[in-house]
Structure formats: C-alpha cells, structure tokens
Amino acid sequence: MxxxxxxxxxxxxxxxxxxxxxxxxxxxxxxxxxxxxxxxxxxxxxxxxxxxxxxxxxxxxxxxxxxxxxxxxxxxxxxxxxxDHMTPEDYLPGAKELLTHLRAEGFSVALGSASKNAIKVLQQLNANGYFDVIGDGNSVSKSKPAPDIFLYGSEKMSLQPDECIVFEDAESGIDAAKAGGFHSVGIGPEDRLGHADLRFDTMAEATLFEVKAHFKELFS
Incomplete structure (x- = not known):
C-alpha cells in the first residue's frame, strides 16, 4: 500500500x-x-x-x-x-494543493532533491511544514540517476520503496525512482518522462484523486 x-x-x-x-x-x-x-x-x-x-x-x-x-x-x-526574491506565491500551480491534501490524509511526505539549496527554497516558500523528511544534495553522495536520495527519504520515513510514489520532472529522476524500486509520477513532456508509471503535463493535473485512480490497487 x-x-x-x-x-x-x-x-x-x-x-x-x-x-x-x-x-x-x-x-x-x-x-x-x-x-x-x-x-x-x-x-x-x-x-x-x-x-x-x-x-x-x-x-x-x-x-x-x-x-x-x-x-x-x-x-x-x-x-x-x-x-531572496522568492515568496510563498511561487509554488507551481497545483503543488501546494496536493501537499495540503496529503497532509490532511495523513501520508508521510519527503523531499528528494539534488539541490544543496533546497532548505533555503522551502523557507522562502514557507513549505517546511509539509515535509516530514528533507533529503537534498547534502544528504547523499551519489546524485540521480542513482536512487540514493529517494532511498534516503523512504528510510527516514520508515517505509519500503514500493510503499512510496516519487514525483519528478527530470528523466534522471524517473531513472532513479525505477532503479530504487519506487512508483513514479512524471511532471512534464512525454519525450522526457514517457518512462514514468504515470505522467502529467503539469502539477495542476496531478491531483491526489488522479494519482489514486491510476494506482488504485495500491490505495486502501
């Protein structure tokens, strides 16, 4: 599940x-x-x-x-x-809504970013409260397409990879999710993310309802 x-x-x-x-x-x-x-x-x-x-x-x-x-x-x-010029208005459309929904339904949520500036970005967005675990470029030595950053996140959440869904916009990120045994959602064009388990053009389309509909056998 x-x-x-x-x-x-x-x-x-x-x-x-x-x-x-x-x-x-x-x-x-x-x-x-x-x-x-x-x-x-x-x-x-x-x-x-x-x-x-x-x-x-x-x-x-x-x-x-x-x-x-x-x-x-x-x-x-x-x-x-x-x-320094980023504000809480700078979420991509749909992202804050999805994070809020996940919080409301009690899912564990981790960040799995290659960026070493992720904490600063989350602070500017006022987003820290949405995440149980923050994995960034300082958390692991091997970056994507190695699965280490996602494995770090799942381990810190005390979950197995197949109990987690990874959201990515990069080909190397989907490669990393697959290499680690995670379910994957790609955000972006087919030619870059066609190998994801599920793909949306934008985060606005990637609602929890749509994700649950696709992976319905994995949600109780």
Whole structure:
C-alpha cells in the first residue's frame, strides 16, 4: 500500500529553472562559453559539478577540478542571491494543493532533491511544514540517476520503496525512482518522462484523486 510520497523540488514544487538558467548564463558569459537553453535542458536534475562538466563538454574545453569547484561555487552564489526574491506565491500551480491534501490524509511526505539549496527554497516558500523528511544534495553522495536520495527519504520515513510514489520532472529522476524500486509520477513532456508509471503535463493535473485512480490497487 502507498504510505508515502517523495517530491523533487525544482520543476515539481516550484520552478527555479529560470533562476538556474540565468545564473549559468551569467557565468558562461563571463567565461566566454557558449550556453543556451538547449544546453540548459541537459542540466535538469543533475548536480552542480556534473552541470559544469556538461557545459565544458559542449564548449570542448576542460579545467582542473579545483577551478571547476571555484566556478560551480560562483554560479551557486549568483543563484542563491536570486532566491531572496522568492515568496510563498511561487509554488507551481497545483503543488501546494496536493501537499495540503496529503497532509490532511495523513501520508508521510519527503523531499528528494539534488539541490544543496533546497532548505533555503522551502523557507522562502514557507513549505517546511509539509515535509516530514528533507533529503537534498547534502544528504547523499551519489546524485540521480542513482536512487540514493529517494532511498534516503523512504528510510527516514520508515517505509519500503514500493510503499512510496516519487514525483519528478527530470528523466534522471524517473531513472532513479525505477532503479530504487519506487512508483513514479512524471511532471512534464512525454519525450522526457514517457518512462514514468504515470505522467502529467503539469502539477495542476496531478491531483491526489488522479494519482489514486491510476494506482488504485495500491490505495486502501
């Protein structure tokens, strides 16, 4: 039976994607690198260090690890400064309603995000009260598509993976959910998330009613 839900943050609860894009673009412009929205799409769901390596590969260049870390930190500083402008109005449509509904029905809820800034984002949204467990980029060493962040969440909720549904907007996130033995809901287009157990174009469509209807044998 389903007893818990695990949510990615960016693209599921809120959309910080544009803030990430602007931060990477600022760094790329400063470094003289080519960077556009197609490259940015490849960064969805992966860690900061992996992201900068994707950008370097695109530009057919390489840097020492220490320089990579310095630049990744610089990008993060730009991004974190932009988070100060987030407010509780910045939930994606449908996200707050779903979290409220899950709370009302007594489900356990965890965050499973690759972001090391997840706690700051939740504070800006005033969302901490919706989560029993917060798993972020500081919680595990292996990022998605490894299932570690979701396994961390289920373990902290004292649940088995097959008792949890993961909500993700990234291909690597659905891969991670599958690798860990979780049920999965994809938020976004078919070409990116067609391998999820259930998919919606937007969070607004992903109501608890619809989720229960699809996984009906897993809800009592």
């Amino acid at each position: 389903i007893k818990g839900f695990i949510f990615d943050l960016d693209g599921v609860i809120t959309d910080t994607a544009e803030l990430h894009y602007e931060a990477w673009k600022s760094l790329a412009d400063e470094m003289g690198w080519k960077f556009d929205r197609d490259v940015n799409d490849k960064l969805r769901g992966i860690s900061r260090m992996d992201s900068i390596k994707v950008i370097l590969d695109h530009n057919k260049t390489a840097l020492e690890e220490s320089k990579l870390e310095e630049l990744a930190t610089k990008k993060n500083d730009i991004y974190v400064a932009s988070l």
